[in-house]
Structure formats: structure tokens, C-alpha cells
Amino acid sequence: MAYTVGMYLAERLAQIGLKHHFAVAGDYNLVLLDQLLLNKDMEQIYCCNELNCGFSAEGYARAHGAAAAVVTFSVGAISAMNAIGGAYAENLPVILISGSPNSNDYGSGHILHHTLGTTDYGYQLEMARHVTCAAESITDAASAPAKIDHVIRTALRERKPAYLEIACNVSSAECPRPGPVSSLLAEPATDPVSLKAALEASLSALNKAERVVMLVGSKIRAADAQAQAVELADRLGCAVTIMSAAKGFFLEDHPGFRGLYWGEVSSPGAQELVENADVVLCLAPVFNDYSTVGWNAWPKGDKVLLAEPNRVTVGGQSFEGFALRDFLKGLTDRAPSKPATAQGTHAPKLEIKPAARDARLTNDEMARQINAMLTPNTTLAAETGDSWFNAMRMNLPGGARVEVEMQWGHIGWSVPSTFGNAMGSKDRQHIMMVGDGSFQLTAQEVAQMVRYELPVIIFLVNNKGYVIEIAIHDGPYNYIKNWDYAGLMEVFNAGEGHGIGLHAKTAGELEDAIKKAQANKRGPTIIECSLERTDCTETLIKWGKRVAAANSRKPQAV
Numbered sequence: 001m002a003y004t005v006g007m008y009l010a011e012r013l014a015q016i017g018l019k020h021h022f023a024v025a026g027d028y029n030l031v032l033l034d035q036l037l038l039n040k041d042m043e044q045i046y047c048c049n050e051l052n053c054g055f056s057a058e059g060y061a062r063a064h065g066a067a068a069a070v071v072t073f074s075v076g077a078i079s080a081m082n083a084i085g086g087a088y089a090e091n092l093p094v095i096l097i098s099g100s101p102n103s104n105d106y107g108s109g110h111i112l113h114h115t116l117g118t119t120d121y122g123y124q125l126e127m128a129r130h131v132t133c134a135a136e137s138i139t140d141a142a143s144a145p146a147k148i149d150h151v152i153r154t155a156l157r158e159r160k161p162a163y164l165e166i167a168c169n170v171s172s173a174e175c176p177r178p179g180p181v182s183s184l185l186a187e188p189a190t191d192p193v194s195l196k197a198a199l200e201a202s203l204s205a206l207n208k209a210e211r212v213v214m215l216v217g218s219k220i221r222a223a224d225a226q227a228q229a230v231e232l233a234d235r236l237g238c239a240v241t242i243m244s245a246a247k248g249f250f251l252e253d254h255p256g257f258r259g260l261y262w263g264e265v266s267s268p269g270a271q272e273l274v275e276n277a278d279v280v281l282c283l284a285p286v287f288n289d290y291s292t293v294g295w296n297a298w299p300k301g302d303k304v305l306l307a308e309p310n311r312v313t314v315g316g317q318s319f320e321g322f323a324l325r326d327f328l329k330g331l332t333d334r335a336p337s338k339p340a341t342a343q344g345t346h347a348p349k350l351e352i353k354p355a356a357r358d359a360r361l362t363n364d365e366m367a368r369q370i371n372a373m374l375t376p377n378t379t380l381a382a383e384t385g386d387s388w389f390n391a392m393r394m395n396l397p398g399g400a401r402v403e404v405e406m407q408w409g410h411i412g413w414s415v416p417s418t419f420g421n422a423m424g425s426k427d428r429q430h431i432m433m434v435g436d437g438s439f440q441l442t443a444q445e446v447a448q449m450v451r452y453e454l455p456v457i458i459f460l461v462n463n464k465g466y467v468i469e470i471a472i473h474d475g476p477y478n479y480i481k482n483w484d485y486a487g488l489m490e491v492f493n494a495g496e497g498h499g500i501g502l503h504a505k506t507a508g509e510l511e512d513a514i515k516k517a518q519a520n521k522r523g524p525t526i527i528e529c530s531l532e533r534t535d536c537t538e539t540l541i542k543w544g545k546r547v548a549a550a551n552s553r554k555p556q557a558v
Helices: 005-015 030-037 050-064 077-089 123-128 144-158 192-208 226-236 270-275 324-334 363-373 386-392 414-424 436-442 445-451 467-472 488-493 507-519 538-551
Strands: 020-023 043-046 067-071 094-100 135-138 162-167 212-216 239-242 257-260 279-283 304-308 311-314 317-320 378-382 401-403 429-435 457-462 500-504 525-530
Touching (some): 005 030, 005 144, 005 162, 020 030, 030 043, 030 067, 030 094, 043 445, 050 067, 050 077, 050 436, 050 445, 067 077, 077 094, 077 123, 123 135, 123 162, 135 144, 144 162, 192 304, 192 311, 192 324, 212 226, 212 270, 226 279, 226 324, 239 270, 363 386, 363 429, 363 457, 378 386, 378 414, 386 429, 386 538, 401 414, 414 429, 436 457, 445 488, 488 500, 488 525, 500 507
Parallel strands (some): 020 043, 067 094, 094 162, 135 162, 212 239, 212 279, 279 304, 378 401, 378 429, 429 457, 457 525, 500 525
Antiparallel strands (some): 304 311, 311 317
């Protein structure tokens, strides 16, 4: 059998470990989808629209390390680019693959459907270059292998999304079969001189310090350095704190764990630990307006040892040419013991007194009951909004994961992302917390959870508005049309699915709903939690005021 461009792409995706790829059909990608289906090592998973397709792939990459989404030209890919921007911001290698016009139409002067109505089809490739680490257009079979390999290799190395468009008449054209995948997985060589110098400078700073605190940031996972961070914490014996977007990226049952550092909305005692330290060992952080609470909690100065995925800065010097994993391993081999910050301090504990069964459901009671569900096998997705702050205060058993999208912050992200994550890790328990406003953006993908019988438990907070936006800047635009969210499940089931929709207005009703959800193994469960609009975490209010102040700064004088 002749080997084709589409078959080459499929084999490469399977070689890097993908068991699934996500797709929305369109006339420019139909032959490509047929070619991908020939590979029996991957399953084609369908989404309701291209935005959701991109976010589903993003969620799959969180669980599986990489992902692929296949869409059609222009009307599909441009919609998906929103999610690809999120993957870029969140350091996730998603390969966006778009069908494109027939190669004979390029340069012909033809005006085609699904385009801007001009004779130039290059605008999509140009747009993609701004939200990916590599972008290629394939209009001939001869160049396809090199371009496919370049896109995949770059995405894996940089932990960023990449883009590939394939002319609709080229995906079935003959090309060579791919060889071993090792060249795509190889990592850049380490500069031993630079690594040694970075270690010497870092060890000098640590040896002089008494109070050392580790601060774990969200890029630690993309750097594949989580295990090394734990080993370094074992060696140092110091207090370990996490940034908000790194919730679940460090073991919370580790003896050194002391909670969340987030300025004035930190876990009890964590702000003092970090801000009073002699050395703050920052591992792969992202200091943006959200994580610094409107630029009010940004560790700076000589006491900061900044270890980024590809660079270490300490004592006014910057070193690069090595991976963060190698730096942490070298530091662990020689680091001194620095237990001062861990002594006399304790990990935070969520302590909420159970409500009476007939008591009106509150945000605190909902958080308490969800926290009680978490096991080492749980993946908890927290949508943009107060779900962030509920997730931050929960206690995670070792092995539990939390997924947030705090850099991109696209409301509605959690629904398709959880679908993709659940598809990529069916062995885990998937729980999602989402607000009503966010849910309305991407609700359709619950239908795919029904289709593929994924037992995701969705806690839908119905407080009739965008509460996070109300906390930042109120206005009539923050209030939405209410839905019967639990009632949607019958629509998605359409008489053949196994999804369940439940309402919870009291503590007892929520407890009963959780039991029914846990027993439902053949589909998703929506538990619509009715809360008062003003019932949210105190931390959201504090944080919102700080972010609002940062947003409302007056223009600089010219």
C-alpha cells in the first residue's frame, strides 16, 4: 500500500504517544481525516465546534503531554486559534492541523469559499505564527515529512503549540514512511560550563542564608521538573509554597508544604514566610498581574534565586544552556540543609463546620463537600472565577491534580478542557467546578461527555452572573439570562445517553447529589448548586479589589 502525507502525520502523532486526536469536519480536511483514520493506534474524537476542539486538545495535553486538533480552513482554524493562544500561554504542546485549499489554487487568482474573499490564502498561516512556536504550510508531498517533523519537534521541545496546514489534495499524495521518532524527542545538549557556574553561584547564596523558602511556579510541569523539585525540598528541609497557577504541581502532603503564596490572599502564614526569607528559591514562576495581586506580591531583589525552565538568575548574574531538571538535580546533590522556615510552621487545613442538611447551600459548604471527595486519583478543574479561590483553599492528597487556566483566563475553558483531559486519562476521577456564566460559552461539549460515556462530575455554581467580574468592576453587563442547567442533560442525552442533571439548594441535597454522581459510571453528572450572588470567597473580593486598582491606573503623563 502506498504511504501518504496523512498517513505520515498519523504515524508521527502515534509515535509521540497520542492515543486520540480531536476533530471537527469541514470540506478542506475530509480527505485528511480519512487518512488519519487509517492509523489504528489512534482514535478520532469529535467536538461540537472548533473553539471547543482546541480546548479539548489543550485538556488532553495536560493529561497526556501533547495533543492534536484537526479543523478546516479559515472558519475552523481561526476559531480554534483562541484555544491555541491559551495553549501557548499555558505551555502546552498542541498541534493544530488545518486542511487548506487545493494546491492548484495557490497563485491562480481564484476566490474560494471559507476565505476572506481575496486571492491570498496566506493570512491564516501568518495569524498562526503569532500564537505558535512553529507554523508550516504543506502544498506538495515532497516537503511534507520535513515540515511535519519540524512542527512536532519544536512543539515538544518548547512545550508550546504548533501549526500545520495541509492542502486538501496533498493529504492523500504519496510520500516516504517515517523512520524512528527518536530525533523528534531528543533534547538540546547541556552546556556543562554554564551549569557549573549557575550551581556555584546558587550554592553560595544558599550557604549564606538561614531562612530559605521554595516558591513553586506554574511552569514547573512544562519543564518536566516536578519530581526534581520534591527531591530538592527533601534535601533543603525548608518550607515550600506554591503560586496560584501551580496548585497541585507540588505534593501537598510533603512535610515541607506550607500552602499558597498569593500576597494578601495567601494561605495563613505563607506570605510572611516568603516575604521574610533570606532566599526565595523561585522555581519556574510566572509573575503577572493576577499572580502578583495587581503587582503587589512580586518577589524581587538579591534575595530571589530565579530558576526558570531555561535560565537561572542569581546574585545579579544570569546563566542558561541547560534544563531546569539538570539544575535542580545538581543543586540537590550539594545543597545545604535549611530547615529554619519549616520549623514551627504548619501546612494549611481547610476547616469548615458541616452545615445542617436542611440549611441553604453556601459556597463554604459546597467547597467542604467537594474537598471531601478528593483522592490521589482525582483531577479537579477549576474555571476562571471564584472556582479558582475555592480550589486554592482545598487540601490535596498526594497524587491529586488541579487544572486551572490562570494565564489565558478564557471563561468557559473548563468544559471542553475537562472533556479532553478525561479522554486522555480515563483511569482518573474528573471533577469540575464552573460558574453559570462561564458554562454558557462552551456548554455543548457536555454532549460529547455523554457521547463517549465519560463520568465527569460537574459542580455548576448558579449565582446568576459573572461574580468575578462583579468583584473587579461591576456593571449591567455582568448579569446573564438564567438557564435550567441541570435540565440540559436531558437535551444532551436525547433519549440514549446516561448523563444525569441534579439540583442542589441545601446541604443535604448536595450530599445526596454527590452520591448519585459517584454512582453514575456511564456519563457525566451536572450538579446545579444554587448560591446567593453575594456568597463567594473573601479572597475573591480582596483579590478583585487589588486587580481592579491595577487596571484603573491613570495614564502616564507625556
